[in-house]
Amino acid sequence: MAIASAMADISINKQPSNIKSLKADGMEKILAVLSTVLLLAALTALGRGLDEWHLLPWQVWTHLGTILTALAITPVMMLRKRGDDLHRLLGWIWSAAMFATALISFDIRLIAKGEFSFIHLLSLLTLVGVPVLIGTARRHKIAQHRRQARGFIIGALLVAGFFTFPFDRLLGSWLFG
Numbered sequence: 001m002a003i004a005s006a007m008a009d010i011s012i013n014k015q016p017s018n019i020k021s022l023k024a025d026g027m028e029k030i031l032a033v034l035s036t037v038l039l040l041a042a043l044t045a046l047g048r049g050l051d052e053w054h055l056l057p058w059q060v061w062t063h064l065g066t067i068l069t070a071l072a073i074t075p076v077m078m079l080r081k082r083g084d085d086l087h088r089l090l091g092w093i094w095s096a097a098m099f100a101t102a103l104i105s106f107d108i109r110l111i112a113k114g115e116f117s118f119i120h121l122l123s124l125l126t127l128v129g130v131p132v133l134i135g136t137a138r139r140h141k142i143a144q145h146r147r148q149a150r151g152f153i154i155g156a157l158l159v160a161g162f163f164t165f166p167f168d169r170l171l172g173s174w175l176f177g
Contacts, residue, residue: 022082022142031153032075038161039071042171049174059107060170066104070097071161074153091137095130098156102126119160126156 024032046064073094081087102123106116133152136145165172 024079027150028078031150031158032078034158035071035074035078035153038158039068041165041175042068042071042161045165045171045175048177049170052174056170057108059104063101063104063108066097066101067157067161070094070101071157073097074157077149078153088137091134095134098126098152099130102130102156119163122156122160126152 042064073090077087077090077094105120105123129148129152133145133148136148164170165175
């Protein structure tokens with residue numbers, strides 16, 4: 001009887017075989033560093049553009065606020081313990097920030113003369129993908145959730161974020177101008 005009970009405890013507490021560890025791996029450490037660098041660059045640009053803040057519409061400020069929230073949470077999510085209540089809370093905040101960022105982007109059309117631009121495809125993908133990301137977390141599909149989260153961080157945060165810094169873009173002109 002004791003052996004059967006011990007075997008049940010082992011099988012219940014065993015990590016899924018498709019996950020090596022819930023601890024941050026090298027890729028997640030790199031994503032945390034890159035997210036931090038992008039956050040610092042955005043904050044520096046905002047500081048340097050202080051004189052022009054009054055020119056920005058509320059949509060741009062909302063967009064910046066939500067994306068800065070996601071950027072600030074990303075390194076914490078990548079480096080700390082996963083699966084606990086704080087991870088879930090931060091995950092909900094991160095997901096809401098990403099969803100709101102994508103949603104508000106449809107009202108920002110400063111680049112393409114009032115039309116939608118290529119970046120809006122990423123926004124559409126984010127609006128579809130965030131609920132899928134939440135679903136994999138809620139169903140405890142850890143490997144799939146981890147891959148999706150990394151994909152969002154790389155594509156929707158880092159790649160999209162770094163493309164806001166060319167010299168002809170607002171943050172780029174503030175940062176480098």
